[in-house]
Amino acid sequence: MSGLRAIETTVNGRRYRRSVEPRLLLSDFLRQELGLTGTHVGCEHGVCGACTVLVDGHSVRACLMFAIQCDGAAIETVEGLGTPASLSPLQESFRANHGLQCGFCTPGILMTCVDLLRKHPTASREEIREGLSGNLCRCTGYEHIVAAVEALIRREGGQE
Amino acid sequence: MKPAAFEYLRPTSLDEALEALHRHRDDAKILAGGQSLVPLLNFRMLRPAMLIDINGLEELQVLRVDDGGALRIGALTRHVTLETSALVRERFPVLGEAVRHVAHLAIRNRGTIGGSLCHADPAAELPMMMVLLDARLHTRSTAGSRVHPAEEFFEGPLMSAIEEDEILTGIEVPPLPAGAGWAFEEFSQRSGDFAIAAVAAIVELREGTVAEMRLAAMGVGPTPLRLHAVEEALVGQPLTEAAIRDAAAHARQEVDPETDLKASADYRRHLVEALTERCLEVAGARAAGTPAAAGVDA
Numbered sequence: 131m132s133g134l135r136a137i138e139t140t141v142n143g144r145r146y147r148r149s150v151e152p153r154l155l156l157s158d159f160l161r162q163e164l165g166l167t168g169t170h171v172g173c174e175h176g177v178c179g180a181c182t183v184l185v186d187g188h189s190v191r192a193c194l195m196f197a198i199q200c201d202g203a204a205i206e207t208v209e210g211l212g213t214p215a216s217l218s219p220l221q222e223s224f225r226a227n228h229g230l231q232c233g234f235c236t237p238g239i240l241m242t243c244v245d246l247l248r249k250h251p252t253a254s255r256e257e258i259r260e261g262l263s264g265n266l267c268r269c270t271g272y273e274h275i276v277a278a279v280e281a282l283i284r285r286e287g288g289q290e
Numbered sequence: 291m292k293p294a295a296f297e298y299l300r301p302t303s304l305d306e307a308l309e310a311l312h313r314h315r316d317d318a319k320i321l322a323g324g325q326s327l328v329p330l331l332n333f334r335m336l337r338p339a340m341l342i343d344i345n346g347l348e349e350l351q352v353l354r355v356d357d358g359g360a361l362r363i364g365a366l367t368r369h370v371t372l373e374t375s376a377l378v379r380e381r382f383p384v385l386g387e388a389v390r391h392v393a394h395l396a397i398r399n400r401g402t403i404g405g406s407l408c409h410a411d412p413a414a415e416l417p418m419m420m421v422l423l424d425a426r427l428h429t430r431s432t433a434g435s436r437v438h439p440a441e442e443f444f445e446g447p448l449m450s451a452i453e454e455d456e457i458l459t460g461i462e463v464p465p466l467p468a469g470a471g472w473a474f475e476e477f478s479q480r481s482g483d484f485a486i487a488a489v490a491a492i493v494e495l496r497e498g499t500v501a502e503m504r505l506a507a508m509g510v511g512p513t514p515l516r517l518h519a520v521e522e523a524l525v526g527q528p529l530t531e532a533a534i535r536d537a538a539a540h541a542r543q544e545v546d547p548e549t550d551l552k553a554s555a556d557y558r559r560h561l562v563e564a565l566t567e568r569c570l571e572v573a574g575a576r577a578a579g580t581p582a583a584a585g586v587d588a
Binding site: 153174193259261264265 | 292293294295296297298324325328329331332333341343345370393394395396397399400480481482
C-alpha cells in the first residue's frame with residue numbers, strides 16, 4: 131500500500147536518485163540509503179538536535195522530515211563541511227577550543243552553527259547560546275562550544 | 291524507520307487537498323511543518339493510513355496587511371517567517387516577541403502557525419497570541435468555509451474546533467489600536483521549552499486611563515485564556531502601581547491551574563501574578579511612550 135517512490139535530491143552538491151518508502155525519515159535516508167553516517171540519530175523525536183541538517187539553506191531536524199519531502203531539495207550535511215585533513219574554519223575552531231568530547235552531538239551542532247552564522251555572522255554570546263539551545267550535549271557543559279563559535283566570529287568574522 | 295506505513299499525497303491546490311481529505315477523512319492527517327505530527331508518528335501514537343502534505347500549497351503562504359489593516363497570515367507561514375517579518379515587528383510586535391519563544395531555531399524553520407494552532411497545545415505561544423489578538427481562524431472543507439473567533443477555536447488540551455475534513459487555511463488578526471502598548475512574559479525551565487506559564491497584554495491608554503485592556507495567560511488551564519474580569523476592572527482606571535498590583539492579584543484569583551510534574555498549581559498561580567505585574571508595567575510604559583519603555587525589552 132505504500133510503494134516505493136522515486137525522489138531526486140542534491141546532498142552536499144552531489145545529486146542522488148533513490149526510490150524510497152514515504153515513511154522513510156530524512157535522517158535514515160541519509161544514513162542508510164546514501165551511507166552518509168555523519169548525521170547522527172539520537173532521540174528520533176525532535177528533541178536532541180543530533181540529526182540537524184540544512185534543507186534549502188535552513189537547519190531542520192532530519193528525524194522530523196520524510197525523505198520524500200526532500201524531492202528536489204538541496205541538503206547539506208556535516209560531510210559537506212570539511213575533511214579530516216582539511217577541516218572547515220568552524221570545525222577547526224571546535225578542535226582548537228575543545229568544543230567536543232565524545233562527538234556524538236557535534237555534527238548537529240556544527241550544522242546548527244552554520245545556519246546561525248549565515249544568518250547572524252556577528253552573533254553575540256547570548257545569541258549563540260540561544261541559537262544552540264535546541265542541541266543537547268551531555269559532555270561539554272556547552273562552554274567550549276560557545277567559545278569555539280565566539281572565537282570563529284572574532285577571527286574570521288563568522289565565515290564558517 | 292519508526293513510523294507505520296502510510297500513503298503519501300502532495301496536492302498542488304487547496305481544492306485537491308480538501309477533496310483528498312474528504313475522501314480519506316477517517317484515516318488521514320494533514321502534514322504541514324510536521325514538528326508536532328512527526329514525533330507522534332515516530333512513536334506510533336498516530337498511525338494514519340494517509341498523509342496529505344500541504345507544503346506545496348502556495349496559497350497558504352501569504353503574510354500581508356489587508357486594506358482594513360488586519361494581518362492576514364496563511365496557515366503555512368513558518369515561525370521563522372513571523373519571527374523575521376518587518377511587518378510583524380512593526381505592526382504586531384507582541385506576536386514577533388512571542389514567536390521567538392517557540393521551541394528552537396531548527397523547529398521554527400519548519401513549524402507552521404497553522405500546525406501549532408491545530409495542535410492546540412495549552413502551553414504553546416501562538417494559540418495564546420491568537421486569543422490575545424482577537425484573531426479569527428478560517429477553516430475550509432469541501433462543504434464550505436467557517437470562521438472561528440480564537441477564543442472559541444481552542445476547546446481543550448490538544449483539542450480544537452476543527453473538523454476532521456477541514457483544513458485551517460489562514461488567520462486574520464485585526465489591527466491594534468494606534469499606540470497600544472504590549473508585553474509578553476514567559477517562564478520556562480529552559481529556553482525553548484514549553485512554558486510553565488506565560489502572560490501577555492495589550493494596553494491602550496487615553497488621557498492617562500486605560501481605554502482598552504487585553505490580558506491573556508497560558509499554561510494555567512486546558513486552553514489559553516483571556517482574563518476578561520481583570521481586563522474589565524482596569525478599563526477606565528489610571529494604570530498606577532497600585533492598580534497593577536491589584537490586577538496581578540486579581541489575575542491570580544482568576545486562574546485555576548493544575549499540578550503536574552513541572553509545577554504545582556500554587557506555583558503556577560504565583561507565576562501568573564508575577565508575570566501579570568511585569569506585563570502591565572511594560573505594556574503600560576510602552577503605551578504611555580515613557581522613556582522607560584525604550585529600555586524595556588521583554
